[in-house]
Amino acid sequence: MNSNLVVAGTGIYGSASDQINSPLGIFVDVNLDLYVADCGNDRVQLFQSGESNGITVAGSTSLNPTITLRCPSGIILDAEKYLFIVDSGNSRIVGSGLNGFRCLVGCYGMGSQSNQISNPSSLSFDGSGNIFVADQRNHRIQKFKYLKRYCNNTPWVVQNIYSSSLTNRNQIYHRDCQKEIFYYESIQVKVIESGYYSFRGSGGIDPYGFIYKNKFNPLDPLENLLDRDYARDSDIQFKLDIYLDVDMIYILVVTTYDSKDTGEFSIVALGKKKVILERHSTPVNIQLIYPSKLTDNSPTYHRDSLVPEYHYEALQTHVNTTGLYVLWSESNMNAYGYIYKNDFNPLKPFENLLLSHGGECNDGQFKLIIDLEINTRYILVVTTRNPKITGNFSVFISGPNNVRLSLFSTTSESSYACMNYRPTWILIMICSIIQLMKKLI
Structure with missing residues (x-):
């Protein structure tokens, strides 16, 4: 079949109302109006039936810009005349409503997680309203459940x-x-x-x-x-x-x-x-600032049962009021924080452990957000992300009332040996027996 009619564009790329640039997707509605995903111009153009000049309905150059697109590649208009656009360059699917456009899929950045897509090329709906997306760079087809939108006729x-x-x-x-x-x-x-x-x-x-x-x-x-x-x-x-x-x-x-x-x-x-x-969040109400430092004389242990040895300081912690507390470090070291209930055994670093944090998403400093109770002993252990690191640190504690910190240590020589020498299986067994006997005495 030979084409005898150009319905949109002049045959020369451009950004004028009668031009398009690298179109990647089209949709024709029941009125024979043509919607074009105008990739090269980062917009969606509407060419009404019989008209050669288009109207920008989505993109930064539209009459009422509500969304910025980057190489749209697909478009669908539903029965209620809401637009669904494959915003390929931004790796997302956007949709229109009574209050403008909003992101529907891929709203948290490009990626390969189940809620992410990467340079999608097209989309389609099934009879139940589910969205199917051609997830181009992830080499897969994704299906997303699309609930009835908030854009109904019920006034808010x-x-x-x-x-x-x-x-x-x-x-x-x-x-x-x-x-x-x-x-x-x-x-x-x-x-x-x-x-x-x-x-x-x-x-x-x-x-x-x-x-x-x-x-x-x-x-x-x-x-x-x-x-x-x-x-x-x-x-x-x-x-x-x-x-x-x-x-x-x-x-x-x-x-x-x-x-x-x-x-x-x-x-x-x-x-x-x-x-x-x-x-929900409480204001910062600093109850205590505890400065200290890890030195070559600080005790060491095998953090998380890892082979390298890590210097640490253990601090007995008591609160006067039950509530939510935030404990964080400030240091020139990458600090790692652990909090235990009742007791801390460096030979069993997971025993009694309540919470730990190694500085992720906090510039290398630990931050522990935890509910603490009165009449309960907690042990805060400050150590480092990398082995055998020494340096100054400060612990800040914010919460509803006063907090007391004091050094926590094992006093017996046998326990000290257990903590400071590279454990063999025999030594671990001996130390465990000693710890058990201490509890029974």
């Missing part, structure tokens, strides 16, 4: 307004696990009826919003992450539209686009039913 009602501010007393974290640090506030979210809800943040601090399922771990900010949003130069600086279950706890985290920014912010929660917002 303001259910809660949460106002607060970020100050230099807020908790800090490395938002993208990079060098820069950011103040943040976490807010527990509960709803009394399952459904779609919207959280819209604004303020003088240029806020960045994240929402998590069950809990938020500042040392692994991608864990449990459901969605995030940031929109510079907008009255609504982040907008999270999401389906929430009534029997689930969610954590909304507000931070900033720029490092160490402070100021006021507010969140408007919209939905059909009541939304409960309660502050």
Whole structure:
């Protein structure tokens, strides 16, 4: 069959309204209107039936720009006239709604995890609304469940307004696990009826919003992450539209686009039913700063049962009030922290262990966030990521009340030998017997 009609483009690449550049995908709707994924111009063009000039409906040059594209390669228009775009260069799928575009798939960067894609080329839907994506660079086809969107005809009602501010007393974290640090506030979210809800943040601090399922771990900010949003130069600086279950706890985290920014912010929660917002993170309330150092005379042990020896210092820890405490290090060494309940046995470094952290996503310094109880002995062990490293360190402890630290050591000569000599199987057995006898005396 010979082509006798050009319906879009002039045959010469360009960015004018009647031109396209390296088109990769098309969609024709029931009105014979043509949608073109105009890869080379980073936009989606609509050519209405019989028209040679296109209208930019998505991309930075559209009349009402709400999203930036990078080489779109596929497009679908559903029965409700919502657009779904394969944003290939950004390795994501975006969709339109009543309030503009939002990310649907691949919202946390390019990769090979189950929630990530890499340079997708096309998409399709099945009869149940599931999205199938040609995940080009991962050499696979991904299937994603697509729930009925929040863009229904039910009007949303303001259910809660949460106002607060970020100050230099807020908790800090490395938002993208990079060098820069950011103040943040976490807010527990509960709803009394399952459904779609919207959280819209604004303020003088240029806020960045994240929402998590069950809990938020500042040392692994991608864990449990459901969605995030940031929109510079907008009255609504982040907008999270999401389906929430009534029997689930969610954590909304507000931070900033720029490092160490402070100021006021507010969140408007919209939905059909009541939304409960309660502050979750506690302000930094430093109760103790403990300076010390690891030297060549510090005791050594085989951290995590590894062969190299590591210098360490063990500190007996007591709190006066049950609550959430944060213990962290500042040092010129890459510090590793462990906290134990009741006792610490360097020959069995996993026994009684409650929590450990080796400086991941915290610039090489340990950070332990843990609930501690009164009338309980805890042992904080400070050591290093690499063997036989010495140097100064300080331990900072923030929490609801006073904290006491004192050196914890094994006094018997036999125990000292167990701790400081390279263990053989026979020595380990002897030391274990000695430890058992001590408990029985």
